[in-house]
Every structure is written in C-alpha cells, then in structure tokens.
Amino acid sequence: MVDESESVRSPSLGVWLIGARGSIASSLAYGIFGLRQGLIDPIGIATEVAPFNALGLRAFDDIVFGGHEISNGTLSSSAVELVRHGILPRDLVAACSGDAAALDARIRPGLLDVADSGDAHVNSETLALGGLSQRAKVERLRDDIIHFREEHGLERVVVVYLASTEPWTDERESWADLARLDAAIDANDETPASCLYAYAALRAGAPFVNFTPNRGASIPALRQLAEEVRLPHCGNDGKTGxxxxxxxxxxxxxxxxxxxxxxxxxxxxxxxxxxxxxxxxxxxxxxxxxxxxxxxxxxxxxxxxxxxxxxxxxxxxxxxxxxxxxxxxxxxxxxxxxxxxxxDSALAAPLVIDLVRLADFAAARGEFGVMPQTACFFKSPLECDVHDFHAQFQSLVAYALERAPK
Ligand SMILES: NC(=O)c1ccc[n+]([C@@H]2O[C@H](COP(=O)([O-])OP(=O)(O)OC[C@H]3O[C@@H](n4cnc5c(N)ncnc54)[C@H](O)[C@@H]3O)[C@@H](O)[C@H]2O)c1
Missing domain, CATH: 3.30.360.10 (Dihydrodipicolinate Reductase; domain 2)
Structure with missing residues (x-):
C-alpha cells in the first residue's frame, strides 16, 4: 500500500476515474493536487462561485482519486505529454509527483471494449481480465470500487467515466429492463464496456457520471437499477467547447x-x-x-x-x-x-470536478435517478429536451438556491 500523502486531512470522498491515465483524468488529478498546494487558482470551476459555493460542497482536500485504466504507462508519462503541449505547467507536475505516484498505485486494470481488443498498448492485467465471464468482470470492477472505499474509510465514492469513445451500438432488447440486462450479462451477451462500468458502479453503491458520448448508465435497464439502489447519475458527453x-x-x-x-x-x-x-x-x-x-x-x-x-x-x-x-x-x-x-482537457477537467461535487451533494441528500439539474454540462443531457445553455444554467442555479441554507 502506498502512503496517502495527498491530503492534509483524511479524505472523505473518493473519485474513481475510468480512463484514469487519459488526458482529462490526468489534467483533473494534477489540477486538484495543484489546487491543494495553492499552486493554481480554481479558474473554470463553477461550483467555486455563488450560488453553488453556499451548498457546503466537498473541499479539494476531501478528495482522493483511484480508477481503472487499460493502457500501459504511468500518470507521469501522461503528464509529460500534457506539459509538452502546454496544458500542464512543468513546475506543477514536479511539485505533485508524490501525489501522482500515490494515485498511479491505486489504478486497477480496466475492462476492454470490443474495439480496443487489438490495441498494442493494453496492459497485460487487462488482457487477463478478458478471459473471465462477463459476470465475473463486473464483479471485479465492483469489488475494486468497494475496496477503494473501504481502504480509505470513505463516506462515498463517485465514479466518473472518462474512457475513450466506444463504437455506437443500437439499442438492444436486453437493455430494456434490469432482469433482461442481468440475463444478458450471465449469458455473456456482448454489452458495451461503458454499461458494464456503470452497472459495477451502481452495484458498488457509487453515483455515476458519464462524461463521454458512450451509453453508460443511460440505457433503460441501468436507469432502473439507479432508481432501485437509490443513487444519482448523469450524462452524457461533456459540453466543453x-x-x-x-x-x-x-x-x-x-x-x-x-x-x-x-x-x-x-x-x-x-x-x-x-x-x-x-x-x-x-x-x-x-x-x-x-x-x-x-x-x-x-x-x-x-x-x-x-x-x-x-x-x-x-x-x-x-x-x-x-x-x-x-x-x-x-x-x-x-x-x-x-x-x-x-x-480540450483544460476545458473538461473543471467540469468533472463540478459534476463530482454535485453528484456527491445529490447522493448525500438522498436524491436519486437522473440529475436533470446538470444538463448545462452535457451535449446530450439525460431526460432533458432543453439545449439552450442559458436556460439549462438557470435550472442549475434554481436547484442550488432551493437547497442553499437559508
Ligand atoms: N475533452 C473534452 O473536451 C471532452 C468533451 C466531451 C467528452 N469527452 C470524452 O471524454 C473521454 C476522455 O477524453 P480524453 O481526452 O481524456 O481521452 P484520452 O484518450 O486521453 O483518455 C481516455 C483514456 O481511457 C482509457 N481507456 C480506453 N478504454 C478504456 C476502458 N475500456 N477502460 C478503462 N480505460 C479505458 C485510455 O487508455 C485512455 O487513457 C472521451 O470519451 C471523450 O470523447 C471529452
């Protein structure tokens, strides 16, 4: 086990990143490490300003990261790329190397989606996971999240889906309800990796944020699961540029x-x-x-x-x-x-922290199912026909004002 050097106090919120060494995940992690050390300002984080800053949302010091990843490499090798291209400041990366190594040690092998099967960069542990039944795979993913929560004594873990875009799959019969999805998982019927991750997150008791255009928790069976286990979720596809x-x-x-x-x-x-x-x-x-x-x-x-x-x-x-x-x-x-x-990554990372805080806040209040208040963060918001950014943002403000301490 690696020493928890990231926080001056014990973290209470886990953020589990799927695609943990990708550009957004790396920018997010280094960004939070830098904020904690006072090396950068919280520019672009909407929940830092009124009215959201009155909600008592989780502080940067309260957060610890873990995640799943399929690629070889380290967080610092991802950071080298981001420094080279002018996204991450070099001195920030140097100052946060201990935090990055601690996070790297918590990253667990992820689950391949079908289109990744020929990728030469896939790590060997992920390839080994490919031999398991679909049920065993989701149980492994779920157990990784539960283990993370227990190891760090966390109040809650929010799972954020930041993996690569999957091939588009048309709606299937087996996605219509939870019983059919469970039967499909047991029968090893091909299910998009994003849905299996969402299933594992919800089964682990974690709210799910889908920042990608992938299906994630948006299929009817998983919306049903979120309602049954009384957890909030939101998506799809971050609206950044x-x-x-x-x-x-x-x-x-x-x-x-x-x-x-x-x-x-x-x-x-x-x-x-x-x-x-x-x-x-x-x-x-x-x-x-x-x-x-x-x-x-x-x-x-x-x-x-x-x-x-x-x-x-x-x-x-x-x-x-x-x-x-x-x-x-x-x-x-x-x-x-x-x-x-x-x-792209500098635009996306602060949105992810906003979404994590809002999902954590909703879960703490016992709110569950789709989070329509987060529509302004997404290109294809779940259960929301309004795409006007200003109208969407006003709904979020109204949501916050209704819940802010009087
Ligand atoms: N950057 C933006 O502005 C933006 C906006 C909206 C949506 N998105 C979406 O966010 C996602 C991440 O973007 P990025 O720029 O960080 O991409 P990226 O390619 O840098 O990172 C994706 C990471 O996911 C990993 N990965 C791939 N398949 C995986 C799997 N099955 N399980 C676990 N890990 C897996 C990859 O190895 C990689 O490290 C993409 O799907 C993108 O479409 C990005």
Whole structure:
C-alpha cells in the first residue's frame, strides 16, 4: 500500500476515474493536487462561485482519486505529454509527483471494449481480465470500487467515466429492463464496456457520471437499477467547447426570430480522443451528440452538419470553425463565422470536478435517478429536451438556491 500523502486531512470522498491515465483524468488529478498546494487558482470551476459555493460542497482536500485504466504507462508519462503541449505547467507536475505516484498505485486494470481488443498498448492485467465471464468482470470492477472505499474509510465514492469513445451500438432488447440486462450479462451477451462500468458502479453503491458520448448508465435497464439502489447519475458527453458556444449562440438567433439557414461546423483535434475518432464507428457516437443541440434549438429546417478530423500535430488543442448562414428582415442573407481554439482537457477537467461535487451533494441528500439539474454540462443531457445553455444554467442555479441554507 502506498502512503496517502495527498491530503492534509483524511479524505472523505473518493473519485474513481475510468480512463484514469487519459488526458482529462490526468489534467483533473494534477489540477486538484495543484489546487491543494495553492499552486493554481480554481479558474473554470463553477461550483467555486455563488450560488453553488453556499451548498457546503466537498473541499479539494476531501478528495482522493483511484480508477481503472487499460493502457500501459504511468500518470507521469501522461503528464509529460500534457506539459509538452502546454496544458500542464512543468513546475506543477514536479511539485505533485508524490501525489501522482500515490494515485498511479491505486489504478486497477480496466475492462476492454470490443474495439480496443487489438490495441498494442493494453496492459497485460487487462488482457487477463478478458478471459473471465462477463459476470465475473463486473464483479471485479465492483469489488475494486468497494475496496477503494473501504481502504480509505470513505463516506462515498463517485465514479466518473472518462474512457475513450466506444463504437455506437443500437439499442438492444436486453437493455430494456434490469432482469433482461442481468440475463444478458450471465449469458455473456456482448454489452458495451461503458454499461458494464456503470452497472459495477451502481452495484458498488457509487453515483455515476458519464462524461463521454458512450451509453453508460443511460440505457433503460441501468436507469432502473439507479432508481432501485437509490443513487444519482448523469450524462452524457461533456459540453466543453464548440457545442457550449453553439448552445449559447443559437438561442440568440431564435430569440431575435432570425432564420438560421445553415450551421456548418468543422472540428480538428489531435489528442488520443481524436485518434480514436478516426475510427468511423466511434465517430458516429460523437457526431450524434454534437449535432443534436442545434437541431433542438433551431428546428429541423436548419441545415446542420459537424465534421471531425484527427490532426495529430494539434495534440490536445482543438480548433472548431463554424459558419452560420442566416436570414434577416427583407430576406437579407448574412453570416457569422467564428474560430474557437481550446485545450480540450483544460476545458473538461473543471467540469468533472463540478459534476463530482454535485453528484456527491445529490447522493448525500438522498436524491436519486437522473440529475436533470446538470444538463448545462452535457451535449446530450439525460431526460432533458432543453439545449439552450442559458436556460439549462438557470435550472442549475434554481436547484442550488432551493437547497442553499437559508
Ligand atoms: N475533452 C473534452 O473536451 C471532452 C468533451 C466531451 C467528452 N469527452 C470524452 O471524454 C473521454 C476522455 O477524453 P480524453 O481526452 O481524456 O481521452 P484520452 O484518450 O486521453 O483518455 C481516455 C483514456 O481511457 C482509457 N481507456 C480506453 N478504454 C478504456 C476502458 N475500456 N477502460 C478503462 N480505460 C479505458 C485510455 O487508455 C485512455 O487513457 C472521451 O470519451 C471523450 O470523447 C471529452
């Protein structure tokens, strides 16, 4: 066992990261270590400001990380990449090396999704796990989470799904309810890894946050499980960059009764997520969730399209170019064009900490099932037809004000 050097006081909240050495997970972990040491400011963390800071949410010192990962490597090797590309400050990484090593030692072998089976970087323990029955796999994942909670004497663990985008799978009969899903797991019927992770999290008594476009806990059987075990969950697909901008700007056109004829978007990204999106079946998952908000706000008559290309030299920096063709009074046709360049991981990491805190808060209050108040954080929010960012954010503010101490 590695000494717990991360916190000046005993942590009470575990954050279990699926995809624990990925770019977002690494940026999040180093970010929290840096915040604890006073090396960085909490920029971009919405729960640090009013009205959310009145809710008594978990402090950075209260958090300890663990997680599942399928790749070889270490957290510090992920950090080297992020330093090289200007995301993580070099001195922060050096100052937090002890914390990073402690987290690395807590990372357990993850479960492969089908599309990863030929990946040369997969660690041998993950490959060994592949030989088990599906039931034994989910039990192993569940036990890892329970062991983490018990070893650190944690009040609660929140599981955050940050693994690569899976190939899109159409809805299956066996997902319709929990009995059928259990039967499918027992029969070794292929089930997306994200669903098995969500199943394991809920069975371990942990709220589940799905930051990816993967199915996760969104299938009916797992929504049912979350209700039965009375745990909150939220997803899908973090709204960090271009979609955030689109869902903020599109309501303006709608409010002014301007007619948006076409909204054409083009994204270039160069990180591992971008590489996995070079696979057309995975790309479909992402395109579905990126295109939906615009159509929901502007209606189906607007022509919308999102192109995504992998451009390796960009690394974690994503560039989105959008062209909006719209019509005003007298039929005059006009355009808005914008270019957004952002670090995907630096945009995503603070959202994850907000979601962890809100899931923990909801669980502490006995709230369970889908967390509609978190819609503003997602491209495809569960059980929410509203995609207007401002309206979504106002719902979150209203949620917080209702629960803030009077
Ligand atoms: N960065 C953003 O702005 C953003 C926004 C929305 C959604 N997302 C999603 O978040 C996820 C993570 O993004 P990232 O940039 O950190 O990607 P990344 O590729 O850097 O990290 C993913 C990590 O997951 C690991 N992994 C893959 N399959 C796994 C499995 N079955 N079990 C356990 N670990 C597994 C990989 O080895 C890798 O370390 C992606 O699905 C991405 O689509 C990212």
């Amino acid at each position: 271009e979609t955030l901008l689109k869902s903020s700007l599109a309501p303006m056109f709608a409010a002014r009764a301007l007619r948006v004829l076409s909204w054409q978007g083009y994204n270039m990204l160069g990180n591992k997520d971008g590489a996995s999106l070079a696979d057309p079946v995975r790309l479909r998952s992402k395109q579905r969730s990126k295109d939906a908000p615009l159509r929901a706000i502007l209606g189906d008559e607007t022509h919308t399209s999102v192109g995504i290309d992998y451009v390796p030299s960009l690394h974690d920096w994503k560039t989105a170019m959008d062209f909006v063709h719209f019509q005003g009074f007298l039929g005059a046709k006009m355009t808005l064009q914008f270019t957004w360049t952002g670090s």
